[in-house]
Amino acid sequence: MIQILRRLTVVWVLLLINSPVIVAADAHNEQESVIDVVGKVSNHDYFELPLGNKLYLPRIFLAGGEWYFFTSTKKAVESGMFMESEAGLVQVDGSPISLDMSISSHLIYVWFGFILTFLITLWASRRYKRGIGTKTEPRGAWQNIFEVLFVFIRDDIAREFIPHDKYKKFVPYLFTIFMAIAFMNLFGLLPWAAAATANLTVTATLAMITFVLTQVNGSRDHWEHVFMFPGVPGWSRFILTPVEFLGLFTKPFALAIRLFANMLSGKIMIVSILGLIFIFTDLFGAVIGVGSGIFWVLLTAALYFLKALVALIQAYVFTLLSAVFIGMAAEEHHHEHDETSVAHAQDVQL
Secondary structure, eight states: OHHHHHHHHHHHHHHHHHOTTEEEEESSSOEEEEEOHHHHHSOOSEEEOTTSOEEEOOEEEEETTEEEEESSHHHHHHTTSEEEETTEEEETTSOBOSEEOOOOHHHHHHHHHHHHHHHHHHHHHHHHHTTTTTTSOOOSHHHHHHHHHHHIIIIIIIHHHSOTTTGGGGHHHHHHHHHHHHHHHHHTTSTTOOOGGGSHHHHHHHHHHHHHHHHHTOOHHHHHHHHTOTTSOGGGHHHHHHHHHHHHHHHHHHHHHHHHHHHHHHHHHHHHHHHHHHHHHHHHOHHHHHHHHHHHHHHHHHHHHHHHHHHHHHHHHHHHHHHHHHHHHHOOOOHHHHHHHHHHHHHHHO
8 A cells, every 4th residue: 555655646746847837937947836827727728648748729719700720820920811819819809709609628538438438338339239238138337337337327227216207218328428427527636637527518518408308398297387376376377477487597507516516625635636746836835845745646546536436426326317307307207196185175174
């Protein structure tokens, strides 16, 4: 165990030396370390490689009624038609870009998450078609892990919270969203990488997909309980209907914010703790800074195991709540029983 911790410490120190988190600033021939915490969780126009190199991404946007394509932000500025500002890339006259369809670092990791999910599912499906896992037992650790996850999503989430006659058509979506979110969350553990789910745009898009599926598959009873409220006095609908209608949008909003906040805070916490090494060095000297660095690196290594667990838990929570919302909307209610109960209550009162 001690040897493992020592190796983790050496690896982290090497990664910190090459990490782009530390930016050198030399105003008066003196080097001053700046901890760019926000920069590690922000969306960028470049893709960071493991050794700190940057691969600049294409810029595609609509401005002034015309589409523009540049290989990088630098090329867009060099064209003389655009300039960089605090708000990002704008036209030289200060007018904002109408529609930005540029490829960004977070978008790359979103693609990675879904592509890996697709490749793993395709690999597993081919094995099952050959009879491995159907006619025989699953072979290999990876297929066993895949089957455990798939059966868990199907039986303990989809079947549990969605009506039994409808749950099967939602299993592919729930499994895909679980795997993709898990991959995107785990990418954030890499020192040079970013968690795409720490971007509110990404989590909002995922939550919007769940919202659309929920409303499209909503039963007649679902919509009656939003607008009509069978069995309640007519005057109360003026209060209940706006509340229920607002509830349709608060559910996906909660999905997006929960995932975004958890993944953003975890990345900031880890970068901040590692940054204490350089803060202590600036305040108390290299001896204390490097000496305390061993503790901060070990603490970060422990937090990484916790963050890996949180990454999987957040993927599970998003999938679980999606299944709950879809199941609530798709469920058929028994109004005959409700009407009988109301009539019985009225007879008792009389």
